[in-house]
Amino acid sequence: MLSDFSKTFGDIIKSDGGKIIFVVLDGLGGIPYYGGKTELEAAKTPNLDRLAKESAKGLHIPVEFGVTPGSGPSHLALFGYDPVKNIIKRGIMEALGIGITPSTDEIVARGNFAKCSEDDGKIKVLDRRAGRISTEINKNLCSILSEKIKMIEDVEVKFYPVKEHRVCVSLKGKGLSDEIGDTDPQKEGEYIRRPQILGEDTYEKRRTADIVEKLTFKIFEVLRSNEYAQCILLRGFSKSPDIESFEKRWKLKALAIATYPMYRGIAKILGMDVAELDGENIDSQIRALKNNFEKYDFFYFHFKKTDSRGEDGDFEGKVKAIEEFDSIIPEILSLNPEVLAITGDHSSPSALAGHSFHPVPIMIWSKRAFKDGSGRFTERDCRYGSLGLIYAVHIMPLLLAHAGRLEKFGA
Amino acid sequence: MLSDFSKTFGDIIKSDGGKIIFVVLDGLGGIPYYGGKTELEAAKTPNLDRLAKESAKGLHIPVEFGVTPGSGPSHLALFGYDPVKNIIKRGIMEALGIGITPSTDEIVARGNFAKCSEDDGKIKVLDRRAGRISTEINKNLCSILSEKIKMIEDVEVKFYPVKEHRVCVSLKGKGLSDEIGDTDPQKEGEYIRRPQILGEDTYEKRRTADIVEKLTFKIFEVLRSNEYAQCILLRGFSKSPDIESFEKRWKLKALAIATYPMYRGIAKILGMDVAELDGENIDSQIRALKNNFEKYDFFYFHFKKTDSRGEDGDFEGKVKAIEEFDSIIPEILSLNPEVLAITGDHSSPSALAGHSFHPVPIMIWSKRAFKDGSGRFTERDCRYGSLGLIYAVHIMPLLLAHAGRLEKFGA
Numbered sequence: 119m120l121s122d123f124s125k126t127f128g129d130i131i132k133s134d135g136g137k138i139i140f141v142v143l144d145g146l147g148g149i150p151y152y153g154g155k156t157e158l159e160a161a162k163t164p165n166l167d168r169l170a171k172e173s174a175k176g177l178h179i180p181v182e183f184g185v186t187p188g189s190g191p192s193h194l195a196l197f198g199y200d201p202v203k204n205i206i207k208r209g210i211m212e213a214l215g216i217g218i219t220p221s222t223d224e225i226v227a228r229g230n231f232a233k234c235s236e237d238d239g240k241i242k243v244l245d246r247r248a249g250r251i252s253t254e255i256n257k258n259l260c261s262i263l264s265e266k267i268k269m270i271e272d273v274e275v276k277f278y279p280v281k282e283h284r285v286c287v288s289l290k291g292k293g294l295s296d297e298i299g300d301t302d303p304q305k306e307g308e309y310i311r312r313p314q315i316l317g318e319d320t321y322e323k324r325r326t327a328d329i330v331e332k333l334t335f336k337i338f339e340v341l342r343s344n345e346y347a348q349c350i351l352l353r354g355f356s357k358s359p360d361i362e363s364f365e366k367r368w369k370l371k372a373l374a375i376a377t378y379p380m381y382r383g384i385a386k387i388l389g390m391d392v393a394e395l396d397g398e399n400i401d402s403q404i405r406a407l408k409n410n411f412e413k414y415d416f417f418y419f420h421f422k423k424t425d426s427r428g429e430d431g432d433f434e435g436k437v438k439a440i441e442e443f444d445s446i447i448p449e450i451l452s453l454n455p456e457v458l459a460i461t462g463d464h465s466s467p468s469a470l471a472g473h474s475f476h477p478v479p480i481m482i483w484s485k486r487a488f489k490d491g492s493g494r495f496t497e498r499d500c501r502y503g504s505l506g507l508i509y510a511v512h513i514m515p516l517l518l519a520h521a522g523r524l525e526k527f528g529a
Numbered sequence: 530m531l532s533d534f535s536k537t538f539g540d541i542i543k544s545d546g547g548k549i550i551f552v553v554l555d556g557l558g559g560i561p562y563y564g565g566k567t568e569l570e571a572a573k574t575p576n577l578d579r580l581a582k583e584s585a586k587g588l589h590i591p592v593e594f595g596v597t598p599g600s601g602p603s604h605l606a607l608f609g610y611d612p613v614k615n616i617i618k619r620g621i622m623e624a625l626g627i628g629i630t631p632s633t634d635e636i637v638a639r640g641n642f643a644k645c646s647e648d649d650g651k652i653k654v655l656d657r658r659a660g661r662i663s664t665e666i667n668k669n670l671c672s673i674l675s676e677k678i679k680m681i682e683d684v685e686v687k688f689y690p691v692k693e694h695r696v697c698v699s700l701k702g703k704g705l706s707d708e709i710g711d712t713d714p715q716k717e718g719e720y721i722r723r724p725q726i727l728g729e730d731t732y733e734k735r736r737t738a739d740i741v742e743k744l745t746f747k748i749f750e751v752l753r754s755n756e757y758a759q760c761i762l763l764r765g766f767s768k769s770p771d772i773e774s775f776e777k778r779w780k781l782k783a784l785a786i787a788t789y790p791m792y793r794g795i796a797k798i799l800g801m802d803v804a805e806l807d808g809e810n811i812d813s814q815i816r817a818l819k820n821n822f823e824k825y826d827f828f829y830f831h832f833k834k835t836d837s838r839g840e841d842g843d844f845e846g847k848v849k850a851i852e853e854f855d856s857i858i859p860e861i862l863s864l865n866p867e868v869l870a871i872t873g874d875h876s877s878p879s880a881l882a883g884h885s886f887h888p889v890p891i892m893i894w895s896k897r898a899f900k901d902g903s904g905r906f907t908e909r910d911c912r913y914g915s916l917g918l919i920y921a922v923h924i925m926p927l928l929l930a931h932a933g934r935l936e937k938f939g940a
Contacts, residue, residue: 123593123613130596488560488887488908504908506888506918508594515595519886526884527592528599528612529622 135523136456145425146462165447176505198514209356214383302351363389376420428466546934547867556836557873587916609925620767625794713762774800787831839877
């Protein structure tokens with residue numbers, strides 16, 4: 119019944135106001151498991167307990183009821199972008215995961231090293247995963263290719279090893295399109311394909327398909343006598359999304375403090391600065407937060423372990439990860455932010471050993487918050503919190519409101 | 530994410546059914562403050578307490594999560610109008626506030642009396658607020674102008690004093706447009722401007738700009754030797770919105786019972802009748818409610834004090850205002866309405882001394898209500914109420930439903 123307010127926010131966001139620390143405990147939410155408790159319920163969290171009483175609590179739906187999101191959509195929603203309209207394609211997510219942030223004139227594709235042979239001028243696929251070669255051999259193949267193939271026409275080509283037989287290939291140049299099909303025929307005994315044109319036929323798409331076809335033959339030419347793999351099968355050609363910057367959208371100068379490449383990459387795509395860390399642990403993250411606190415308005419603080427342990431089905435491990443985060447809360451509070459918000463990007467219940475669709479606890483601590491006065495920071499207690507059950511895309515406006523960064527709407 | 534039902538209501542609203550009394554306690558919502566209580570929690574409210582058990586309770590979001598609304602958008606939402614698509618412009622709100630309800634062929638602008646001098650045929654601004662003249666002098670200047678300037682060409686002109694140097698100017702006539710810029714240069718030492726054309730250039734806009742320019746020179750001609758102010762700087766030209774009447778939308782003959790001009794004006798814009806009151810207190814309002822109870826289907830009963838005290842940061846005063854309203858509830862119930870709904874248009878926590886974005890308590894008392902059976906009428910208890918957390922635009926359909934005024938949808 120209500121019209122889309124998102125455009126209206128542009129008119130009421132102030133360019134000043136308090137500092138916001140936004141903590142994302144990856145995969146935070148759980149469901150009851152050991153002894154009927156969730157990980158948050160089982161954890162000993164004196165600091166979260168205290169904050170829970172002084173904060174407004176609630177639950178958020180990352181994307182939509184029943185939908186289990188990947189890290190891309192869930193983070194876009196947390197940062198106030200419609201996760202259905204703004205898609206970071208799978209190839210881009212794969213690139214981000216290995217530390218590459220593609221530029222706007224770059225296309226990336228996921229690939230497999232494959233065993234292949236020539237058959238009447240075509241390349242036939244014998245083993246789609248090249249016998250699952252080791253990551254070491256993969257790295258070696260990539261460095262051979264990187265040496266021999268630097269350009270196809272005026273397009274710059276790069277090869278990045280992933281794990282085992284998996285590889286990431288980047289094409290960088292003007293006038294390329296990612297609306298082309300895969301070269302991977304998905305079946306052994308078939309030929310590597312020239313990419314199909316997806317949708318309307320355009321010059322850009324045909325040119326990109328030409329480049330990819332030439333690249334494929336060039337790879338085969340270089341590797342044809344290699345003992346492990348002779349070609350690369352490509353799929354999921356992707357460009358970075360054309361997405362409004364976080365700073366433009368919310369008038370916040372933002373710093374991402376994350377140890378994992380994928381989250382650093384998502385932040386870069388949104389135009390956030392990404393903190394250099396002196397280690398891969400939470401203490402390094404706290405140091406980065408302290409050292410940069412004066413320079414930014416908004417801090418995206420990402421903690422990965424909660425998700426990793428949840429995905430492993432490791433209940434005790436996830437409990438410990440929560441307790442580890444709890445212990446550093448006093449250091450965060452010592453910075454005296456205007457707003458401290460703590461939530462997850464989605465649920466990863468140990469009981470399910472993976473991402474899930476369950477709502478995620480959130481709490482907002484601020485002098486403008488409705489201090490709930492009771493309950494812990496758990497899935498169950500957050501249900502009764504003053505924020506209610508909200509969509510994740512509503513979180514950014516709430517954070518701005520709690521930081522005193524929104525003008526009154528209308529007279 | 531649900532499809533827009535609003536157009537469908539037209540088909541299922543009955544033209545008969547029970548009477549609805551809709552009480553709007555302005556700025557009702559609060560956040561914990563003194564001793565960790567909100568104003569509603571601190572107030573002694575035996576009548577609200579009783580109703581809370583016999584009613585369906587909930588919380589509403591006036592416009593959108595995180596958005597602090599002005600009185601215009603929040604009231605439009607309460608009356609079931611999308612507050613983003615239907616905007617009452619600032620100039621109109623100012624006019625309503627001093628008791629003028631502009632007609633559809635009328636344009637109003639906010640103005641300042643200013644000290645000015647002639648400079649080569651142009652009017653130079655020396656003091657944008659004319660030394661903040663008293664309201665008395667303002668009234669005097671307005672009566673001089675009202676006497677000397679009644680028409681510019683075929684456009685009727687009126688001058689209304691506001692406070693200190695502030696004035697409201699109305700232009701009434703056919704073919705005027707409010708899409709023109711300000712005459713106020715916003716800077717001393719600069720010249721009063723001819724209004725710019727905003728958007729596409731049209732005959733109506735150019736003509737309105739001509740009238741405004743002529744008016745400005747005429748004002749200067751009348752006041753040029755006055756000792757306090759010599760001209761008026763105009764800004765925010767506004768027309769009343771083109772908005773469907775409340776009666777057409779909801780098939781309810783409605784009476785507004787409000788003491789403050791702004792709320793009486795909003796009701797007039799929606800085509801409601803506005804009760805004549807024999808005083809400015811709540812007893813006069815109750816008398817008007819009783820005297821008109823047979824004649825209408827819907828009563829908008831507005832109580833201002835809760836907001837005024839909240840905006841003053843006066844916790845005890847807001848508590849007392851709530852208690853004052855509580856005391857008259859038996860008189861309202863004695864009329865035996867089909868539905869009595871009590872809510873606020875937005876929150877005005879004393880702790881923040883102003884409007885805020887926090888959800889607002891609502892309760893609906895009716896034989897069709899899910900009687901919650903527990904809790905008081907407070908922000909915290911309303912969270913657990915059977916209405917849940919809803920957008921304000923959902924309230925009108927709920928009131929109709931509770932009054933038995935909606936047909937079943939579909940077979």
